[in-house]
Amino acid sequence: MFSVRSARHFSTSALRAVSIKTAPASSETVSSLKVVIKNAGSKSAPAGLSHLLASSTFFDTPEKSGLRLKREAELLGGEYSAEVTRDALVLKASFLKEGLPFFVNALGSSISKAAYKPHELAEVAGPYASHVYASKTTCPKFKALEELHAISYRSGLGLPLYYDGSKTYSSEDIKAFAKSSIFSENIEIVGENVEAADLEKFVSESPFATLPTGNDVNALPQPTYTGAESRIRQAGKTSAIIGLPVKDADAYELVAAGLLSSVPESITATADSKVLSYDGSSLFYFAVTSSDAAEVSSIIKAAAKDLKSVDFSKFSKLATLLAGKEVTSKSVSVPSDFNFVVVGDVDAVPLKSEL
Numbered sequence: 001m002f003s004v005r006s007a008r009h010f011s012t013s014a015l016r017a018v019s020i021k022t023a024p025a026s027s028e029t030v031s032s033l034k035v036v037i038k039n040a041g042s043k044s045a046p047a048g049l050s051h052l053l054a055s056s057t058f059f060d061t062p063e064k065s066g067l068r069l070k071r072e073a074e075l076l077g078g079e080y081s082a083e084v085t086r087d088a089l090v091l092k093a094s095f096l097k098e099g100l101p102f103f104v105n106a107l108g109s110s111i112s113k114a115a116y117k118p119h120e121l122a123e124v125a126g127p128y129a130s131h132v133y134a135s136k137t138t139c140p141k142f143k144a145l146e147e148l149h150a151i152s153y154r155s156g157l158g159l160p161l162y163y164d165g166s167k168t169y170s171s172e173d174i175k176a177f178a179k180s181s182i183f184s185e186n187i188e189i190v191g192e193n194v195e196a197a198d199l200e201k202f203v204s205e206s207p208f209a210t211l212p213t214g215n216d217v218n219a220l221p222q223p224t225y226t227g228a229e230s231r232i233r234q235a236g237k238t239s240a241i242i243g244l245p246v247k248d249a250d251a252y253e254l255v256a257a258g259l260l261s262s263v264p265e266s267i268t269a270t271a272d273s274k275v276l277s278y279d280g281s282s283l284f285y286f287a288v289t290s291s292d293a294a295e296v297s298s299i300i301k302a303a304a305k306d307l308k309s310v311d312f313s314k315f316s317k318l319a320t321l322l323a324g325k326e327v328t329s330k331s332v333s334v335p336s337d338f339n340f341v342v343v344g345d346v347d348a349v350p351l352k353s354e355l
Contacts (some may be wrong), residue, residue, distance in 0.1 A: 018208055019188040022196040032094045035107050036188040040089035040181040043156045043222075043278075048129070048163030050084045053174050055125040055132075055163075057082040057091060058106075061113040066120075069106060076102055086149075086157050087279050089181075100194055101202050108207035111182050116175040125174075129163040136162060140239035140343040141272070141289045143232065147341045148243045148285060151228040157278055183214035222281040227337045231346040238293040238344025240300040242307070242355075243285030244335065249275045251312075251332045252284040257319035258312040259286045259303050269295050275323075293348035304355035307334050 042050045058080060059066040073080060078095030080103070091110065093103045137143050150158045187208065191199045203209065224245035246252045256273035263271040269290035276283045288299040312332040319327040340352040 017184040017213060018203065018211070020191075020196075020200055020203060021188065022191045022194055022199055026193050028193050029097055030094060031097045031100060031191065031193040032092065033100075033103055033107060033192075033194075034190040035091040035111070036190065037089040037091075037111065037182055038087065038186045038188065038279075040177075040186065041085050041087045042159050042161045043086045044181065045159075045177050046169075047159050047167055048165075049167075049169055049173060049177050050089060051129050051132070051161070051163040052121070052125060052169055053178055054082040054084040054089055055129040056116055056120060056171075056174055057089075057114065058110050059120045059124070060115045060117060061109045062115070063109065063113070069110075072102070073106065078103060080106070084161065086161060097193065100191075100198060104199070104202040104208070105206045108203075111178070111187075112207040112211055114175075114178065116171045116178070118171045121169075121171045121174065126163075130165055133162040133164050138236070140234060140237050141241075141287055143234070144239045144241045144287065144341045144343040145285065147230045147232065147343070148241050148339055149283065151230055151339050151341070152225060152243065152245050152283060153222050153281070154225060156222050157281060157283070182211065184208075184211045185214055187211065220280055222278075224281065226335065226339055229340045229352040231341070231349075232343045233346050234344050236344065237289055237291050238296045238342070238346075238349065239287060239289040240296050240343075240349050241285050241287040241341045242300065242303060242338050243283060243341075244338045246275065246282050246284045249277055249282040249284075250327050252282070253319040253323045253327045254312040254315045254332050255284065255307070255334060256286065257315040257322050257327075258310055259306055260322070261315065261318060262302065262306055262310075263288070263299060266290070266295065268292050269299060271299065293345035296344075297349045301350065301355060307338070308336070 040050060040053065044050065058069060076095060076099040078093060078099050080091065080093040082089065082091050091107050093107060095103050146160060152158065189203060189208070226244050252275045256275060259273045260271060269288055269292070271288045273286040286303050288296050290296050316327055340355070342349045
């Protein structure tokens with residue numbers, strides 16, 4: 001994970017519109033690369049397609065099989081992964097410092113020369129994506145947060161983060177989406193514990209230098225919705241979430257801090273409150289999860305009451321600590337309406353109108 005300190009010292013250069021950033025090199029023996037493909041996240045594709053693209057990364061290219069790539073990476077003391085966010089497709093690699101040329105080339109080949117073969121989708125990428133979705137949705141908080149996105153945005157940021165199997169895609173669909181989103185203006189390469197000049201040189205000699213150019217897509221404001229409620233009956237723990245799309249992210253960092261400060265100590269309940277920042281919008285939420293649905297009910301009621309009555313401007317120090325950035329004190333005006341999601345024992349948690 002990149003530290004806040006490192007991020008502040010990034011230097012930037014460009015190659016054919018590819019953004020290259022590096023943190024200062026150190027004496028550590030392990031380096032890392034992150035390739036961020038903007039506008040290739042879940043909000044930019046039909047439901048689940050971006051996750052399938054992430055799951056189809058690091059397979060066969062004209063030069064190497066996926067198996068050979070994996071074994072060579074392991075021999076060099078490295079590993080790689082791909083994940084989808086709502087804004088982007090993110091490729092990561094960590095490796096011994098001297099492996100930089102190999103991993104620059106491997107990451108570049110994986111996005112510019114991928115074959116996207118039908119059997120890879122049927123036998124590996126598809127089943128793996130379905131497994132990730134199934135494992136994630138056993139968590140009621142994750143499921144509630146996904147539903148909060150869905151009712152807050154409906155399309156775009158409201159699309160599911162992972163492939164849920166409700167749609168059928170072919171390898172040609174994945175290939176077409178990759179072609180539409182993987183071009184130089186959409187690529188940001190971030191290196192940690194690498195020499196900037198070395199990274200720029202290796203990128204210039206890698207498949208990254210052959211990526212097609214395209215039009216840089218600026219994030220547009222997302223249509224947002226409030227006042228909605230969703231209740232999903234599910235066995236296991238119960239999770240309840242209050243949330244809404246917001247324009248002033250810093251102000252709601254104060255709200256998040258204030259709500260968390262008043263949560264009672266508990267051995268069964270966990271509470272979480274954050275502002276999720278995306279290109280084009282931010283989403284505030286307060287969530288509580290417990291095996292005791294009555295406890296969820298009590299805490300979510302108290303949080304809803306605090307939203308209407310507490311002066312959150314006094315929580316700037318706590319908000320700065322929790323957010324990991326400076327949050328200045330300001331007057332916070334919380335709307336009277338919000339979105340509400342319950343997953344689990346929905347009978348034990350009050351309706352939105354009762355909060």
